[in-house]
Amino acid sequence: MSTLTSLSPNPIPAEDEALREPVRAFLQEALRDMPAHVRAKSWSGYSQEFSRELGRRGWLGITLPTSLGGGGRSPFARYVLVEEFLNAGAPVGSHWIADRQSGPLILKYGTPEQQQFYIPRICRGEAFFCIGMSEPNSGSDLAGVKTRATCTDKGWVLNGQKIWTTNAHNCHYMIALVRTSGTTEDRHKGLSQLIVDLSLPGVTVRPITDLSGDQHFCEVFFDNVALSADALIGEEGQGWAQVTAELAFERSGPERLYSSIVLFDEWLAFVRTPEGRNEASTRLAGKILSQLAPLRAMSVAITEKLTRGESPVIEAALVKDIGTGIEQAIPALIADDLFSRDAGQVPLELLNTLNYVTQVAPSFSLRGGTREILRGMIARGLGLR
Numbered sequence: 001m002s003t004l005t006s007l008s009p010n011p012i013p014a015e016d017e018a019l020r021e022p023v024r025a026f027l028q029e030a031l032r033d034m035p036a037h038v039r040a041k042s043w044s045g046y047s048q049e050f051s052r053e054l055g056r057r058g059w060l061g062i063t064l065p066t067s068l069g070g071g072g073r074s075p076f077a078r079y080v081l082v083e084e085f086l087n088a089g090a091p092v093g094s095h096w097i098a099d100r101q102s103g104p105l106i107l108k109y110g111t112p113e114q115q116q117f118y119i120p121r122i123c124r125g126e127a128f129f130c131i132g133m134s135e136p137n138s139g140s141d142l143a144g145v146k147t148r149a150t151c152t153d154k155g156w157v158l159n160g161q162k163i164w165t166t167n168a169h170n171c172h173y174m175i176a177l178v179r180t181s182g183t184t185e186d187r188h189k190g191l192s193q194l195i196v197d198l199s200l201p202g203v204t205v206r207p208i209t210d211l212s213g214d215q216h217f218c219e220v221f222f223d224n225v226a227l228s229a230d231a232l233i234g235e236e237g238q239g240w241a242q243v244t245a246e247l248a249f250e251r252s253g254p255e256r257l258y259s260s261i262v263l264f265d266e267w268l269a270f271v272r273t274p275e276g277r278n279e280a281s282t283r284l285a286g287k288i289l290s291q292l293a294p295l296r297a298m299s300v301a302i303t304e305k306l307t308r309g310e311s312p313v314i315e316a317a318l319v320k321d322i323g324t325g326i327e328q329a330i331p332a333l334i335a336d337d338l339f340s341r342d343a344g345q346v347p348l349e350l351l352n353t354l355n356y357v358t359q360v361a362p363s364f365s366l367r368g369g370t371r372e373i374l375r376g377m378i379a380r381g382l383g384l385r
Contacts, residue, residue: 011300016076020084023059027088037352039089040262043096043255044216044360046170048125051095055125060099064107069120075306079254079299086258087265093167093216098122101246102129102175105193109234109242114195118173132162132176132196132220133243141373142177142243143187147222149178149194156180156194156232158202158225166367168205168218174198177243180236191239194231201225212359245311256323257295259364260330263357264288266350267334275345281337288333291326295319314381321374324365331358 030050031039038045054060062077064070071077078099085092103122106114121127138144147160158178168174174196182190198205202225207215234242271281298319305312334354338346365371379385 012076016080019080023084036266037356042089044093045091046093047091048094052125061123069123075303079303082254089262094128098129105246128171130165130168130171130174132174134164147178149180155229156227158222162220165218165220168220169207188240192236193233193239256320259327263353317374317377327364328361
């Protein structure tokens with residue numbers, strides 16, 4: 001990543017760039033015994049203790065108000081932290097969703113009581129959140145939500161199912177997009193967001209094992225789950241507007257560039273050695289970096305919009321769509337290079353890392369919205385649809 005940041009336009013303020021040195025020093029020590037194929041999991045790797053250590057150092061909730069336990073810094077500060085975490089392959093999955101979007105969502109739409117209860121816990125690495133958006137038979141069509149919360153004199157009763165819910169089995173809470181009125185034919189109308197305590201009776205979480213043996217996607221079932229009235233975030237029926245703003249946080253960050261970066265760095269270290277260097281690998285390194293550098297510049301530019309309080313939904317969709325393509329291309333391109341070499345020339349750990357990233361790469365274009373959905377959004381934003 002140091003190569004990438006040096007090649008990219010970098011308008012990040014100096015006070016935020018200054019975070020890199022202490023964060024890198026910490027990560028070098030904390031991860032020194034972790035092999036590359038494990039570090040390649042990064043934001044799908046889970047360590048509650050690591051997350052809490054980040055909280056103790058003030059590196060969680062860094063953009064949230066100091067009055068609620070946060071750092072009170074700009075989105076650029078978090079951008080620097082995230083780049084360093086992902087580049088090092090830190091196991092950040094436990095706190096990832098809470099820090100990236102649940103905390104800011106609660107800050108923007110939550111009641112003072114919700115803010116005071118959840119946000120300090122997020123900043124300490126003690127409250128982990130997952131996202132309850134996708135449902136069976138709906139794909140990335142969020143407007144097709146069928147999970148329903150029925151209002152009662154005590155609060156809400158929740159019934160339905162979510163799927164592809166990252167890290168639900170390791171989380172304390174879910175922010176769920178549910179239907180509180182109308183039917184699926186109403187599309188965007190009648191949708192609301194609720195905070196669901198995943199330890200409540202009637203909640204069942206089932207991890208889904210993928211081809212790599214990981215269990216980071218889950219399906220979650222709700223069977224007459226009783227929620228209090230204060231489970232509602234924001235206004236009833238305004239869930240679509242809220243979740244659209246939330247997705248700008250999810251789609252625009254460095255994680256849309258760096259899912260394959262540990263593999264790329266391992267490969268780059270190999271091709272810089274006398275044994276690994278050749279003309280073809282030099283050209284390939286330039287090809288990959290020439291795509292990553294402008295994409296990073298786009299991502300940083302969206303962060304600039306976030307600092308101004310804007311909601312760059314279309315721009316974020318562009319970064320996510322293009323970034324996913326590059327992330328998925330990296331293991332394929334590296335495989336072509338490595339398997340053109342003599343057997344036994346390539347380090348085993350590099351092959352192990354390539355094997356892992358190759359297996360999980362198809363999921364990159366699923367999480368955060370499929371290409372078809374994103375390109376439809378982009379087309380509408382450009383007035384082409």
